[in-house]
Amino acid sequence: MSNRPFAHLDALESESIHIMREVAAECANPVLLFSGGKDSIVLLRLAEKAFRPCRFPFPLMHIDTEHNFPEVIEFRDHRAKELGERLIVRSMEDSIKKGRVVLRSETQSRNAFQSVTLLDAIAEFKFDACIGGARRDEEKARAKERIFSFRDEFGQWDPKNQRPELWDLYNTRTHSGENIRVFPISNWTELDVWEYILRENLEVPSIYFAHEREVIRRESGLLPVSHLVQPDADEHSEKMTVRFRTVGDMSCTCPVASNAATVEAIIAETAMTRITERGATRMDDQTSDASMELRKKEGYF
Amino acid sequence: MSAIEKIPLEQTELLRFITAGSVDDGKSTLIGRLLHDSKSIFEDQLSSITNTTRKRGMMEGVDLSLLTDGLQAEREQGITIDVAYRYFATPKRKFIIADTPGHEQYTRNMVTGASTANLAVILIDARKGVLTQSRRHAYLASLVGIPHLVVAVNKMDLVDYSQSVFDGICKDFSAFAERLNLHHVDFIPISALKGDMVVERGDRLDWYKGTTLMDLLENISISHDVNKEDFRFPVQWVCRPHTEKLHDFRGYMGRIESGAIQVGDPITVLPSGLNSRVKEIVLYEGTVAEAEAPQSVTLTIEDHLDISRGDVMVKTGDLPQVTKAFDAMLCWLSEQPLDPARKYLIKHTTRVVKAVVNRIDYQVDVNTMNQETSDKLTMNDIAHVNIKVQQPLVCDDYQRNRATGCFIVIDESSNNTVGAGMICASA
Numbered sequence: 185m186s187n188r189p190f191a192h193l194d195a196l197e198s199e200s201i202h203i204m205r206e207v208a209a210e211c212a213n214p215v216l217l218f219s220g221g222k223d224s225i226v227l228l229r230l231a232e233k234a235f236r237p238c239r240f241p242f243p244l245m246h247i248d249t250e251h252n253f254p255e256v257i258e259f260r261d262h263r264a265k266e267l268g269e270r271l272i273v274r275s276m277e278d279s280i281k282k283g284r285v286v287l288r289s290e291t292q293s294r295n296a297f298q299s300v301t302l303l304d305a306i307a308e309f310k311f312d313a314c315i316g317g318a319r320r321d322e323e324k325a326r327a328k329e330r331i332f333s334f335r336d337e338f339g340q341w342d343p344k345n346q347r348p349e350l351w352d353l354y355n356t357r358t359h360s361g362e363n364i365r366v367f368p369i370s371n372w373t374e375l376d377v378w379e380y381i382l383r384e385n386l387e388v389p390s391i392y393f394a395h396e397r398e399v400i401r402r403e404s405g406l407l408p409v410s411h412l413v414q415p416d417a418d419e420h421s422e423k424m425t426v427r428f429r430t431v432g433d434m435s436c437t438c439p440v441a442s443n444a445a446t447v448e449a450i451i452a453e454t455a456m457t458r459i460t461e462r463g464a465t466r467m468d469d470q471t472s473d474a475s476m477e478l479r480k481k482e483g484y485f
Numbered sequence: 486m487s488a489i490e491k492i493p494l495e496q497t498e499l500l501r502f503i504t505a506g507s508v509d510d511g512k513s514t515l516i517g518r519l520l521h522d523s524k525s526i527f528e529d530q531l532s533s534i535t536n537t538t539r540k541r542g543m544m545e546g547v548d549l550s551l552l553t554d555g556l557q558a559e560r561e562q563g564i565t566i567d568v569a570y571r572y573f574a575t576p577k578r579k580f581i582i583a584d585t586p587g588h589e590q591y592t593r594n595m596v597t598g599a600s601t602a603n604l605a606v607i608l609i610d611a612r613k614g615v616l617t618q619s620r621r622h623a624y625l626a627s628l629v630g631i632p633h634l635v636v637a638v639n640k641m642d643l644v645d646y647s648q649s650v651f652d653g654i655c656k657d658f659s660a661f662a663e664r665l666n667l668h669h670v671d672f673i674p675i676s677a678l679k680g681d682m683v684v685e686r687g688d689r690l691d692w693y694k695g696t697t698l699m700d701l702l703e704n705i706s707i708s709h710d711v712n713k714e715d716f717r718f719p720v721q722w723v724c725r726p727h728t729e730k731l732h733d734f735r736g737y738m739g740r741i742e743s744g745a746i747q748v749g750d751p752i753t754v755l756p757s758g759l760n761s762r763v764k765e766i767v768l769y770e771g772t773v774a775e776a777e778a779p780q781s782v783t784l785t786i787e788d789h790l791d792i793s794r795g796d797v798m799v800k801t802g803d804l805p806q807v808t809k810a811f812d813a814m815l816c817w818l819s820e821q822p823l824d825p826a827r828k829y830l831i832k833h834t835t836r837v838v839k840a841v842v843n844r845i846d847y848q849v850d851v852n853t854m855n856q857e858t859s860d861k862l863t864m865n866d867i868a869h870v871n872i873k874v875q876q877p878l879v880c881d882d883y884q885r886n887r888a889t890g891c892f893i894v895i896d897e898s899s900n901n902t903v904g905a906g907m908i909c910a911s912a
Binding site for chain 1: 499567568569572574578579593596601722724731734736740768769818905
């Protein structure tokens with residue numbers, strides 16, 4: 185047998201496929217969270233690798249804040265159709281109408297409130313496992329989270345009381361009403377994701393590539409002008425060539441100045457970049473040192 | 486399905502390692518140094534920890550150890566409460582560090598972090614030499630079967646970069662390590678604080694002719710860390726598409742945990758003992774003629790056999806043990822002690838079975854390695870036990886094959902993972 189090294193992307197891919205198959209085999213009613221973002225695009229390819237020529241043993245679900253970029257929603261529907269898999273969409277608008285979510289203003293960021301709609305959807309379909317595309321390199325709280333992350337019946341994460349996770353033996357057991365969040369690409373970095381997108385020739389929404397856009401300079405970042413974000417009296421908007429490193433709520437997802445128009449150029453840029461993915465692009469993560477940790481404890485992904 | 490040539494492979498390998506050391510050994514500083522000097526720290530992270538360094542009253546420099554602080558409770562109390570994973574890359578390799586804290590729950594956390602590691606870096610304070618805790622770390626590394634061990638003698642700056650101090654520590658450690666089942670040990674003098682011999686050589690350790698820590702991490706051979714001899718394929722999932730085109734397709738999905746397989750190879754399915762041959766090795770991209778650990782694949786076989794999740798395919802003639810009772814080293818992870826009267830669940834490969842701890846032979850004092858008689862197991866205890874299971878397990882000795890030798894113990898009432906075991910199956 186050859187002594188060639190097992191390349192890192194192959195190692196990560198094989199680990200992720202193994203995780204997906206464990207979820208399918210041991211959980212009664214799993215679901216894969218698909219947002220149209222690059223991480224969940226990678227999840228879908230991994231699911232294809234894990235289960236084809238069979239159908240996926242779980243549906244896809246998107247928790248729609250209705251603050252999403254239209255390009256991303258279009259891509260989401262197109263990709264689900266192409267795969268021939270079932271896509272469930274649950275909208276935050278419904279949670280707002282039911283009074284489950286109360287916002288201070290129409291333009292306020294909705295990221296933090298996704299948890300309510302997600303937990304409602306989990307209860308509605310009785311999902312016992314949600315497969316998500318979170319990575320440990322994204323944020324400090326994520327770095328401490330298990331691949332199989334247990335949530336109590338309120339959907340809450342208790343960081344001090346996590347199940348030990350050894351070898352590749354995952355404990356998937358839950359009592360009724362509890363659920364597990366599963367993160368098959370926990371060990372991937374932003375660069376790994378882009379390298380995989382290149383290797384697998386995966387399609388991603390156009391807003392990841394450099395394009396011209398009206399933006400406002402606010403605090404430390406750029407904000408895209410939309411019906412949710414308009415310049416204040418003392419601000420003015422300008423046209424810049426930008427791209428997004430993450431896709432999320434339009435009111436707080438910031439683009440970065442970039443000329444990267446191809447996946448290769450994005451990889452070159454990611455390898456050189458000096459600012460973390462969330463640091464550059466998410467205003468809601470900059471409010472306090474512990475903001476992600478607090479959101480996760482409330483049931484966030 | 487169409488046959489394909491070998492899939493093109495990138496040449497960057499993945500190395501997983503663990504750092505073992507107590508609070509004062511400079512472990513966080515070392516990790517911070519590796520990240521900083523390999524340019525893996527981002528500007529926003531650096532400015533955030535610079536702010537915290539000032540807030541805590543240090544007016545100069547940056548406390549690199551702050552990089553590895555994760556949760557709010559930890560930042561408030563200045564402690565680390567659990568295993569955290571860090572990522573960095575050089576042009577040669579990608580690295581995953583399992584960062585485990587060094588206080589009283591050490592055994593549990595180190596065993597957890599070590600279970601997936603290729604390599605352990607054991608930190609020793611040059612001023613203090615080989616301490617009880619260094620012996621404990623080395624023992625745990627050998628117990629969990631980490632293939633490579635690096636002893637980093639840190640704080641050389643505080644002993645005037647003295648060669649004789651370093652040589653003395655190497656001698657002490659080697660004398661003790663002879664008693665352990667360690668495969669390979671390297672020694673490196675470093676100063677994580679000043680950066681000597683971590684990524685850069687510095688000019689204060691000229692007498693040391695070996696490699697820097699980073700050099701070693703980048704170049705140590707890890708291709709033999711997985712057992713390459715014994716083909717072991719625990720079935721995870723059976724794929725039956727029931728489509729018109731693939732009406733009779735029955736694919737066994739799983740990961741090759743060790744060894745390799747080729748189309749046409751004779752296989753035995755355990756525990757049933759039925760024989761067949763490999764018909765196809767199916768990947769998403771198409772079929773291939775051969776595959777090896779740790780690839781995730783789908784296998785089809787020549788005969789219609791009753792095979793389901795939990796069964797293990799092996800090469801005919803290279804059989805593991807199939808047993809309902811075995812000896813194991815068991816590490817207890819739960820605050821609730823082991824109750825020998827109770828039934829627990831064991832998850833081993835892809836099989837979950839009911840089990841009882843039949844007998845506790847002896848407990849190991851992790852500080853002295855002495856064996857002591859004991860009739861109970863509490864958190865962080867390690868014992869040699871005999872376990873009986875309701876259905877047979879297909880297993881190998883852990884030191885020969887990690888994947889088929891390891892298991893976890895689950896408490897059925899709380900659903901918590903309460904134990905981690907390593908099977909001793911040598912005849």
